[in-house]
Amino acid sequence: VNSSTGKGERTRLNIIKKAAPVFNQFGYSGTSLTDLMAKTGLEKGGIYRHFQSKQELAVAAFDYAWSESKRIRLEALSSFASPLEKLHGMVNAFADKPSTTPGGCPLLNTAVDSDDGNPELRAHARAALREWLDLVEQTLRDGIACGEIVKSISPPAVASVLVATLEGSVMMSRLKADRCALEFARQHLNTFLIGISRKPRR
Amino acid sequence: VNSSTGKGERTRLNIIKKAAPVFNQFGYSGTSLTDLMAKTGLEKGGIYRHFQSKQELAVAAFDYAWSESKRIRLEALSSFASPLEKLHGMVNAFADKPSTTPGGCPLLNTAVDSDDGNPELRAHARAALREWLDLVEQTLRDGIACGEIVKSISPPAVASVLVATLEGSVMMSRLKADRCALEFARQHLNTFLIGISRKPRR
Amino acid sequence: VNSSTGKGERTRLNIIKKAAPVFNQFGYSGTSLTDLMAKTGLEKGGIYRHFQSKQELAVAAFDYAWSESKRIRLEALSSFASPLEKLHGMVNAFADKPSTTPGGCPLLNTAVDSDDGNPELRAHARAALREWLDLVEQTLRDGIACGEIVKSISPPAVASVLVATLEGSVMMSRLKADRCALEFARQHLNTFLIGISRKPRR
Amino acid sequence: VNSSTGKGERTRLNIIKKAAPVFNQFGYSGTSLTDLMAKTGLEKGGIYRHFQSKQELAVAAFDYAWSESKRIRLEALSSFASPLEKLHGMVNAFADKPSTTPGGCPLLNTAVDSDDGNPELRAHARAALREWLDLVEQTLRDGIACGEIVKSISPPAVASVLVATLEGSVMMSRLKADRCALEFARQHLNTFLIGISRKPRR
DNA sequence: ACGCTCGGGACAACCCGTTCGT
DNA sequence: ACGAACGGGTTGTCCCGAGCGT
Numbered sequence: 001v002n003s004s005t006g007k008g009e010r011t012r013l014n015i016i017k018k019a020a021p022v023f024n025q026f027g028y029s030g031t032s033l034t035d036l037m038a039k040t041g042l043e044k045g046g047i048y049r050h051f052q053s054k055q056e057l058a059v060a061a062f063d064y065a066w067s068e069s070k071r072i073r074l075e076a077l078s079s080f081a082s083p084l085e086k087l088h089g090m091v092n093a094f095a096d097k098p099s100t101t102p103g104g105c106p107l108l109n110t111a112v113d114s115d116d117g118n119p120e121l122r123a124h125a126r127a128a129l130r131e132w133l134d135l136v137e138q139t140l141r142d143g144i145a146c147g148e149i150v151k152s153i154s155p156p157a158v159a160s161v162l163v164a165t166l167e168g169s170v171m172m173s174r175l176k177a178d179r180c181a182l183e184f185a186r187q188h189l190n191t192f193l194i195g196i197s198r199k200p201r202r
Numbered sequence: 203v204n205s206s207t208g209k210g211e212r213t214r215l216n217i218i219k220k221a222a223p224v225f226n227q228f229g230y231s232g233t234s235l236t237d238l239m240a241k242t243g244l245e246k247g248g249i250y251r252h253f254q255s256k257q258e259l260a261v262a263a264f265d266y267a268w269s270e271s272k273r274i275r276l277e278a279l280s281s282f283a284s285p286l287e288k289l290h291g292m293v294n295a296f297a298d299k300p301s302t303t304p305g306g307c308p309l310l311n312t313a314v315d316s317d318d319g320n321p322e323l324r325a326h327a328r329a330a331l332r333e334w335l336d337l338v339e340q341t342l343r344d345g346i347a348c349g350e351i352v353k354s355i356s357p358p359a360v361a362s363v364l365v366a367t368l369e370g371s372v373m374m375s376r377l378k379a380d381r382c383a384l385e386f387a388r389q390h391l392n393t394f395l396i397g398i399s400r401k402p403r404r
Numbered sequence: 405v406n407s408s409t410g411k412g413e414r415t416r417l418n419i420i421k422k423a424a425p426v427f428n429q430f431g432y433s434g435t436s437l438t439d440l441m442a443k444t445g446l447e448k449g450g451i452y453r454h455f456q457s458k459q460e461l462a463v464a465a466f467d468y469a470w471s472e473s474k475r476i477r478l479e480a481l482s483s484f485a486s487p488l489e490k491l492h493g494m495v496n497a498f499a500d501k502p503s504t505t506p507g508g509c510p511l512l513n514t515a516v517d518s519d520d521g522n523p524e525l526r527a528h529a530r531a532a533l534r535e536w537l538d539l540v541e542q543t544l545r546d547g548i549a550c551g552e553i554v555k556s557i558s559p560p561a562v563a564s565v566l567v568a569t570l571e572g573s574v575m576m577s578r579l580k581a582d583r584c585a586l587e588f589a590r591q592h593l594n595t596f597l598i599g600i601s602r603k604p605r606r
Numbered sequence: 607v608n609s610s611t612g613k614g615e616r617t618r619l620n621i622i623k624k625a626a627p628v629f630n631q632f633g634y635s636g637t638s639l640t641d642l643m644a645k646t647g648l649e650k651g652g653i654y655r656h657f658q659s660k661q662e663l664a665v666a667a668f669d670y671a672w673s674e675s676k677r678i679r680l681e682a683l684s685s686f687a688s689p690l691e692k693l694h695g696m697v698n699a700f701a702d703k704p705s706t707t708p709g710g711c712p713l714l715n716t717a718v719d720s721d722d723g724n725p726e727l728r729a730h731a732r733a734a735l736r737e738w739l740d741l742v743e744q745t746l747r748d749g750i751a752c753g754e755i756v757k758s759i760s761p762p763a764v765a766s767v768l769v770a771t772l773e774g775s776v777m778m779s780r781l782k783a784d785r786c787a788l789e790f791a792r793q794h795l796n797t798f799l800i801g802i803s804r805k806p807r808r
Numbered sequence: 809a810c811g812c813t814c815g816g817g818a819c820a821a822c823c824c825g826t827t828c829g830t
Numbered sequence: 831a832c833g834a835a836c837g838g839g840t841t842g843t844c845c846c847g848a849g850c851g852t
Contacts, residue, residue, distance in 0.1 A: 011810080011811085025317065025318050026231075026318045026319075027229060027231065027232075027315065027318070028232075029228075029229065029231045029232040030229075030230075030231040030318060032843075032844065032845085033844075033845060033846085034843075034844085042811075042812085043811070043812050043813075044812085044813095044845080044846075044847095045810095045811060045812050045813070045814090045846095045847085045848095046810080046811045046812065047811095048845090048846070048847075049809085049810065049811065049812095050810095053845080053846085054845065054846090103317060103318075104314075104317060108314060108373060109314055109317070111373050111374075111376070111377040112229075112306075112310060112311055112314040112315065112373060113229065113314070113315070115227065115305060115306060115311070115376060116227050116228040116229070116232060116305075117228075122377070125377060126377055126378065129374060129377055129378065156382070156386070157386040157389065157390070160371070160374065160382060160383045160386040160387070161367060161371075161386050161387060161390040163370065163374065164366075164367050164368075164369075164370030164371040164373075164374055164383055164386075164387055165363060165366050165367045165370055166366075166370065167366075167369075167370035167373055167374070168365065168366030168367055168368065168369035168370030168371070168373075169362070169363075169366040169370070171310060171313050171314060171366075171369055171370075172313075172331060172362065172365065172366055172369070174313070174317060175313040175324070175327060175328055175331055176328065176331065180358070180362065181362045181366055184358070184359040184362040184363050184366075185362070185363060185366055187359065188359070188363045208833085209833080209834070210833065210834065213834075213835090234819080234820065234821085235820080235821060235822080236819080236820085244835075244836090245835070245836050245837055245838090246821085246822075246823090246836085246837080246838090247822095247823080247824085247834095247835060247836050247837070247838090248834075248835045248836065248837095250821095250822065250823075251833080251834065251835070252834095255821085255822080256821065256822085410813080410814095411813080411814070411850090412813065412814065415814080415815090429721065429722050430635075430722040430723075431633060431635065431636075431719065431722070432636075433632075433633065433635045433636040434633075434634075434635040434636075434722060436839080436840070436841085437840080437841065437842085438839085438840085446815075446816085447815070447816050447817055447818095448816085448817080448818095448841085448842075448843090449814095449815060449816050449817065449818095449843085449844090450814075450815045450816065450817095451815095452841095452842070452843080453813085453814065453815065454814095457841085457842080458841065458842090507721060507722075508718075508721060512718060512777060513718055513721070515777050515778075515780070515781040516710075516714060516715055516718040516719070516777060517633065517718065517719070519631065519709065519710060519715070519780060520631050520632045520633070520636060520709075521632075526781070529781060530781055530782065533778060533781055533782065560786070560790070561790040561793065561794070564775070564778065564786065564787045564790040564791070565771060565775075565790050565791060565794045567774065567778065568770075568771050568772075568773075568774030568775040568777075568778055568787055568790075568791055569767060569770050569771045569774055570770075570774065571770075571773075571774035571777055571778070572769065572770030572771055572772065572773035572774030572775070572777075573766070573767075573770040573774070575714060575717050575718060575770075575773055575774075575777075576717075576735060576766065576769065576770055576773070578717070578721060579717040579728070579731060579732055579735055580732065580735065584762070584766065585766045585770055588762070588763040588766040588767050588770075589766070589767060589770055591763065592763070592767040617831085638823080638824070638825085639824075639825060639826090640823080640824085648831075648832090649831070649832050649833070650825085650826080650832090650833090651827090651828085651831060651832050651833070651834090652831045652832065653831095654825090654826070654827080655831065655832095659825080659826080660825065660826090
């Protein structure tokens with residue numbers, strides 16, 4: 001609750017912080033408790049005191065990784081006042097640092113990884129996507145409301161395309177081991193955003 | 203299919219066909235030989251006669267899944283003559299059947315799954331992406347050459363964005379368990395393609 | 405034995421004690437972890453907690469078996485004061501109980517068994533042989549120094565022959581399932597030792 | 607039966623020749639059919655046509671290796687006329703080439719290797735030892751009969767010691783990876799043989 | 809309360825010796 | 831003589847809980 005909680009709480013958080021990159025890189029079934037032991041410096045018993053199961057830890061690790069993503073990206077947005085600028089900011093922030101945690105975007109990774117079983121993890125990934133889409137949609141609506149963005153667009157559709165393009169690009173960039181795809185996406189989306197903005201009459 | 207192949211070859215192909223969906227759904231480390239035994243109806247020894255390792259089988263399964271994807275999508279394209287129509291056809295074919303193999307797009311899944319180790323698998327995924335991008339780029343260039351598409355666009359950039367948007371959308375659609383994201387992507391990309399086409403003078 | 409050792413240490417030692425005869429009887433590749441599980445009463449997880457691999461356990465088991473051999477034989481020697489008597493004692497002790505561990509002499513067995521690969525195990529067997537030869541050689545030199553043994557012999561040569569005769573005999577006795585070869589060796593070596601001793605003048 | 611038997615017989619012999627060194631080096635349970643396939647160039651089915659089981663092949667391989675040993679050593683003896691010279695010849699031949707098959711003396715290896723189960727193999731090893739001892743004993747008796755060797759020795763005892771010393775030495779030489787032990791044994795046994803020979807009166 | 813030591817047992821991938829149809 | 835399949839074996843790792851010491 002408060003920041004200076006007991007030792008247990010600190011250990012728990014430490015485990016999560018150390019575990020998050022591992023899960024993000026190797027996936028749920030690709031990560032073993034032995035890996036986690038090595039990273040955390042704890043023994044299995046020490047880990048299991050704080051989490052009832054590997055899955056519970058994986059969920060906590062995803063939540064942590066995602067909250068870090070949000071924190072970093074929202075920070076980058078705080079300096080912008082107008083909705084349109086915020087949208088450009090989102091695109092640029094993502095293209096600049098697509099992976100806030102080693103291993104790429106936690107949302108993409110977890111979504112793909114939990115596609116089979118693991119509904120718990122999947123639910124959290126779904127919530128994360130929902131959050132992100134909501135943020136974009138709301139910003140679009142704000143832009144429409146303040147006259148920056150044309151009324152004719154559908155916020156859910158635009159938000160969906162924007163997120164999809166970014167996520168698809170991060171996959172491609174990682175696979176090709178270059179940044180091209182992300183740069184192409186950045187340019188395309190920025191141009192697209194200008195296309196849906198209301199131009200001042202002359 | 204292959205007419206004069208021996209029994210072994212047929213069994214090998216059968217194993218691959220049965221294994222491909224499993225790997226595509228559960229990932230490399232999420233798929234056990236026991237799962238594969240159940241699906242193929244073979245014992246372990248029977249499987250290991252045809253593949254030296256799980257990894258070799260996984261690679262073969264990916265190659266098969268990807269070749270199926272290509273076959274199905276290229277079939278859909280054969281009826282179109284003009285490059286622009288082909289591009290629309292690609293988008294529509296993908297949006298209509300994003301997963302030619304149970305579990306979603308093999309490229310996306312394998313790219314994310316093999317992000318950690320498994321460089322062999324990764325190399326094949328990379329080659330698949332390269333193929334796809336090449337196909338789109340070439341079609342774009344054909345379109346430019348025959349005057350259907352404006353010269354100002356950059357084929358690599360457009361191809362990258364197109365693929366990224368589709369791949370990102372399939373991830374989102376699967377995660378949300380609806381088809382919205384794919385439909386939004388289809389509409390967006392079709393509109394975008396029209397935007398880069400040369401309009402006949404009136 | 406060790407008074408203030410933890411439970412783990414006791415378990416580890418117990419595994420070694422149980423494993424030593426099995427390895428000695430069936431050899432390295434002839435011994436399976438399943439055999440060891442049966443003998444120790446532990447599950448695989450319990451065994452692998454204390455040893456990183458089968459090989460590490462095999463090495464520990466050999467060391468234990470050899471140290472037992474030394475202990476038993478050196479005990480038998482403690483009552484003798486003169487070097488010559490010690491040498492007779494060694495021969496007799498070996499002929500009386502050639503196998504301190506079920507399965508025959510660990511040195512012979514391990515030397516033959518590790519002849520192919522398994523350099524780790526081989527190194528330990530080599531060290532054991534070295535130890536034994538050193539002991540005999542030193543005793544011979546002591547005998548020469550105190551005038552019990554003629555100066556003309558070569559301690560390394562005599563030690564080598566003595567050990568070889570005993571080891572060869574234990575192989576033969578086991579193969580023939582009788583004690584003849586050992587008795588012949590005992591008699592031969594005792595006579596030989598008398599032959600190299602300095603007789604008191606009359 | 608006759609020398610120019612059919613193809614099957616030749617293949618069978620070829621398998622044995624290729625298998626013998628492998629079994630001799632790695633032992634019965636250390637040798638897999640896969641190893642044998644590699645060495646013989648045959649498939650499993652091809653091997654199993656000629657032998658009902660791995661054990662049957664191992665037995666045949668041992669018999670072959672042993673018969674080769676005998677052939678080579680008896681060849682070396684043919685030039686000597688007197689029993690005493692024959693005995694010296696045996697010692698020297700063994701010391702010169704202790705391993706007629708890669709991996710060391712088949713008798714020693716098989717005796718140690720088959721100490722556990724594998725009574726079939728053990729029986730053949732036992733017979734081989736018996737043969738060798740018989741040969742030495744008979745030569746000793748011949749020496750006594752023709753007056754070359756003193757009557758007071760016991761042929762079985764001397765034969766046993768002679769064989770034991772050689773076998774023990776080959777183990778030691780292989781373990782130490784030098785030839786010392788064999789040379790010490792050669793010298794010791796030759797001296798010993800001189801010691802039991804009847805000296806001409808002066 | 810916390811963390812570690814110890815052990816369990818199921819399961820991992822992979823290889824074994826063997827049989828049989830062709 | 832091969833090639834296919836089998837089924838149980840191999841070593842080793844998995845995730846997890848019980849219990850001890852701090």
